Structure formats: structure tokens, C-alpha cells
Amino acid sequence: MSVSIPIGPQHPALKEPVNLTVTLDGEKIVDIDMRLGYNHRGIEKGSESRNYIQNIYLTERICGICNVAHTTTFCQGVEELLGLEVPKRGLFIRTLLCELNRIHSHLLWLGVAGHEIGFDTLFMYSWRDREIVMDLIEIVSGNRVNIAINAIGGVRRDVSDDMRAQILQGISQLEARSQYYLDVASTEVTFLRRTEGVGKLPKEKAIELCAVGPFARASGVEYDVRKDDPFAAYPYLDFKVITSDRCDVLGTAIVRALEIVESCKMCRQIIEELPAGEIKAKAPRKVPPGEVVSKTEAPRGELIHYIRSNGTDRPERLKVRAPTLANIPSVLYSLRGGYIADIPIVFAAIDPCMACMDRVILLDTDHGKTKRVMTWEELRQHGMEWYADRKG
Amino acid sequence: MFPEIWKHLFKKRATVLYPFERLNVPKDLRGKPILDEQKCSLKCKGACAIDCPAKAIVMEKVEEKGSRPVFLLDRCTFCGQCSESCPFGAIKLSEEFELAQYDRKSLVSKQW
Numbered sequence: 001m002s003v004s005i006p007i008g009p010q011h012p013a014l015k016e017p018v019n020l021t022v023t024l025d026g027e028k029i030v031d032i033d034m035r036l037g038y039n040h041r042g043i044e045k046g047s048e049s050r051n052y053i054q055n056i057y058l059t060e061r062i063c064g065i066c067n068v069a070h071t072t073t074f075c076q077g078v079e080e081l082l083g084l085e086v087p088k089r090g091l092f093i094r095t096l097l098c099e100l101n102r103i104h105s106h107l108l109w110l111g112v113a114g115h116e117i118g119f120d121t122l123f124m125y126s127w128r129d130r131e132i133v134m135d136l137i138e139i140v141s142g143n144r145v146n147i148a149i150n151a152i153g154g155v156r157r158d159v160s161d162d163m164r165a166q167i168l169q170g171i172s173q174l175e176a177r178s179q180y181y182l183d184v185a186s187t188e189v190t191f192l193r194r195t196e197g198v199g200k201l202p203k204e205k206a207i208e209l210c211a212v213g214p215f216a217r218a219s220g221v222e223y224d225v226r227k228d229d230p231f232a233a234y235p236y237l238d239f240k241v242i243t244s245d246r247c248d249v250l251g252t253a254i255v256r257a258l259e260i261v262e263s264c265k266m267c268r269q270i271i272e273e274l275p276a277g278e279i280k281a282k283a284p285r286k287v288p289p290g291e292v293v294s295k296t297e298a299p300r301g302e303l304i305h306y307i308r309s310n311g312t313d314r315p316e317r318l319k320v321r322a323p324t325l326a327n328i329p330s331v332l333y334s335l336r337g338g339y340i341a342d343i344p345i346v347f348a349a350i351d352p353c354m355a356c357m358d359r360v361i362l363l364d365t366d367h368g369k370t371k372r373v374m375t376w377e378e379l380r381q382h383g384m385e386w387y388a389d390r391k392g
Numbered sequence: 393m394f395p396e397i398w399k400h401l402f403k404k405r406a407t408v409l410y411p412f413e414r415l416n417v418p419k420d421l422r423g424k425p426i427l428d429e430q431k432c433s434l435k436c437k438g439a440c441a442i443d444c445p446a447k448a449i450v451m452e453k454v455e456e457k458g459s460r461p462v463f464l465l466d467r468c469t470f471c472g473q474c475s476e477s478c479p480f481g482a483i484k485l486s487e488e489f490e491l492a493q494y495d496r497k498s499l500v501s502k503q504w
Contacts, residue, residue, distance in 0.1 A: 050445065057445035057471050142422040148471045156476065
């Protein structure tokens with residue numbers, strides 16, 4: 001007999017609100033369904049009433065962990081619409097911060113994964129090492145999170161020479177620590193027992209269900225926007241795309257730990273080869289009409305922004321497709337047939353970021369779950385009546 | 393395990409006894425915005441207020457000469473866009489970050 005239980009949206013094991021309806025047979029999961037939309041904030045609508053410069057800061061706040069990726073994608077899109085060419089030094093500094101952000105995000109993931117399996121020591125150690133990256137980001141941009149380094153046409157702040165020395169020193173420390181985490185991920189028995197063979201996703205299914213990011217690369221799918229469709233300064237850097245054939249959660253941990261090592265190498269190469277020159281090109285405020293699709297590799301996978309402009313200084317439409325949304329069908333597939341105790345770690349393996357993802361709420365008017373659909377005018381009227389009642 | 397324990401017995405305390413000890417903030421930390429009255433032209437119709445993403449700047453009229461910005465620090469996100477948009481370079485972000493107050497009205501920063 002199968003029992004159906006809800007997990008979430010408020011749950012101590014999940015870091016972000018999501019509603020899973022799990023159909024169980026004993027302890028094994030027979031079927032799983034998901035409901036999204038708890039973190040919907042109306043950012044796409046809000047972007048239509050702000051000009052392009054204000055929108056950089058709005059897109060940055062879509063997600064705190066991958067904020068550089070969101071601003072990079074947005075600024076790249078607007079630069080393409082304007083036909084603007086960013087000077088090379090600006091591209092290099094942008095890429096430097098993208099990579100520092102990736103290191104920070106992967107160290108954060110390692111901590112959260114350790115916390116989900118109960119291994120809090122790993123959580124504390126990796127977040128302590130994350131402080132090294134946060135200090136480097138603060139030195140370069142003035143803030144630890146929401147760094148606002150990107151502007152339309154380039155970057156806003158320059159990297160001075162003593163900053164370069166500090167960054168190189170921080171990166172050597174990080175390389176030593178990331179080697180330690182690689183050893184932990186591959187040899188520590190506690191970690192292996194919880195993550196080996198758990199949440200299997202074979203390669204054909206990963207391709208069929210359109211998985212992206214380190215989660216897909218752990219199933220052997222070699223897809224990385226930095227290699228396949230290079231943006232910013234990636235055409236000038238040499239690095240490997242890390243894949244693993246393990247197809248399980250341990251594969252994702254190994255892929256992310258190796259990506260930290262690759263990112264450190266890339267940062268070192270960027271600092272050593274930083275060209276001289278301008279950091280920003282002057283951008284006009286009004287954008288000619290057109291539409292653009294802009295792609296980058298956020299720490300979680302492929303991030304897409306679609307921008308449509310109409311000749312004024314405000315966008316007509318901004319649409320964001322976050323990588324976590326693309327990974328949802330794959331993670332639901334990999335959870336079926338597993339045990340209920342594995343739900344936190346398998347779900348954490350895609351590095352979920354509901355804040356990035358919830359751009360859409362689905363209304364089901366046919367099956368009676370939605371009670372009433374109001375238009376904008378009806379909502380306004382309802383609000384006025386409600387407040388008038390409350391006062392009186 | 394034992395090498396780790398041994399190492400940790402001799403490590404320095406990581407906690408900083410704030411507010412008695414202060415951390416050194418990096419140079420160019422984005423803190424409170426400061427207005428330079430001499431440079432503000434009063435006539436530009438508020439380039440800073442137009443571009444502020446958080447609507448944290450209100451322009452207040454100064455006799456008949458024009459208008460000057462007043463910063464609402466409870467809305468400010470310390471992004472620094474006002475200092476970039478100002479055509480005269482009249483706004484700079486200082487390194488002051490300890491701005492908490494008990495009353496919202498004390499966070500209206502009129503610097504002229």
C-alpha cells in the first residue's frame with residue numbers, strides 16, 4: 001500500500017522552500033512530484049519599470065550566490081543590443097570575478113552537502129575556507145555579496161597591483177585547501193557511504209531530461225558554456241572541462257572539487273595576463289529596439305537571459321531561465337527508487353537555488369485548486385475595499 | 393584525527409571582540425554616501441536620484457537655485473551607482489558602515 005507524504009515547503013532538511021509530494025512504499029520512493037513558486041518575487045515584472053542601469057542591481061539580487069553570473073548575462077545582453085565592444089581589461093576583470101564567485105559557490109555547496117548528510121565538521125571547515133574567497137572578493141569589489149562589479153560596457157572598479165599580489169596569495173591558499181577537500185570527497189568513509197551509488201542518473205537520461213551544469217557533467221555529459229559558446233574572456237584562457245563517469249552524488253562532489261582547482265588556475269592565469277587599458281566603454285542610455293538571448297555558465301549551470309528592448313531606456317521584457325529549473329526533471333528521476341532518507345542529499349546535489357528559479361507560478365483553474373483569478377484592476381479594487389474595511 | 397586536535401590546541405582565537413576590537417576594512421569599502429556641496433551643481437535635475445536602484449535619494453529644493461540630494465540610508469544598498477551617475481563627481485562612498493539607529497527618521501542623511 002503506498003502512502004503519499006508532503007515534504008516542505010518548510011522543512012529543516014531543505015535549505016529553500018519547495019514542496020515535494022512523495023509516494024512511498026515502506027521506505028522506498030515510488031513516485032515524487034514537485035511544486036514550485038514559493039520564492040516568486042515578481043522580478044521580471046519589476047524590471048519593466050526600471051531603467052537598464054537600475055536593472056543591473058535588480059538582476060543581481062535574483063540570487064546571492066551566483067550574483068556575478070546574473071549581472072554578467074544581463075550586461076552582455078544589453079551590450080549586444082547596443083553593439084558595444086567591451087575593452088579587454090574589462091572582460092578579464094569580469095571573468096576574474098566570475099571565477100572567484102564560482103569558487104565561493106562550490107565551497108558553499110561542499111559545506112551544505114556536508115550539512116545535509118550530517119557531517120557538520122566538513123561544513124565548518126569549508127565555510128572557513130570560503131572566508132578567504134570572500135575577503136578577496138571584498139578587496140576587489142568593495143562588498144562580499146552582491147558585488148555590483150559589472151556595468152553596461154565593462155566593469156566599474158579596477159584591479160590595482162597590490163590587489164593582484166593579495167589575490168595570488170589567497171589563491172595559493174585555496175589551491176592547497178581544495179586539494180584537501182578532494183581527498184575528503186574521495187577517501188573519507190563517512191562521506192562515501194552516504195553519497196556513493198545514491199541518486200543515480202545515467203548519461204542518456206541526463207541528455208534526454210536536459211540536465212545542465214556540474215550535475216550533468218557528473219553523468220558524463222560534456223557541456224560547459226565556457227567551452228562551447230565562450231563569453232567574456234574565456235576564449236583567451238586554457239582550462240579543462242571536468243566530467244566524471246560516476247553518475248551519482250559522489251560524482252557531483254568530485255566534479256565540483258576539481259572545478260575549484262581549475263578555477264584557481266584560471267584566476268592565476270587571468271591575474272598574470274591582465275592586459276592594460278580601459279575598463280569600461282561609454283554606453284548610451286537608450287537601447288535601440290531588438291531582442292537578444294544571452295547565455296553564461298553560472299556556478300550551477302547554464303543561465304539564460306532574454307531581453308527585448310523597444311528604443312526607450314527601459315526594457316520591454318526580461319526573461320530569466322535559471323539552471324536549477326533545467327535540473328528539476330533530472331533530480332526527480334534520480335530520486336525515484338531511492339530511499340526517503342536520501343532526499344536531502346540528492347536534492348542538494350543539483351545545488352538548488354530556488355531564488356534563481358522561481359520566475360513562474362502555475363495556476364490550475366481546471367482542477368479546482370485555484371479559487372479565483374483576478375485581473376490587475378480587480379486586485380486593486382479588492383485591496384482598497386479590504387483596507388477600508390479594516391480601518392472602519 | 394590526532395594531528396588535527398594537536399594543531400587546533402595552539403591556534404589563535406578567531407573571534408574578534410567587536411566592538412572593543414575593530415576589524416580593518418579594506419580600502420574602498422562601499423559605505424555611507426557623502427555629498428560634496430561645492431561640486432553639486434544643483435541644476436542637473438537629479439541624475440543620482442534617477443539612477444538609484446532602491447529609490448533612496450530624494451531631491452530637495454534649495455531656494456530658487458535648484459535641488460540637492462538627500463539620502464535615505466534605510467533604503468540605500470550602497471551600490472555606488474549615484475557616485476557614477478553624478479556628472480560632477482559630487483558623491484563619494486565613504487568607509488563608514490556602522491550606521492544602525494533606533495529610529496528610522498535618524499537615517500535620513502541630509503548633508504547640507
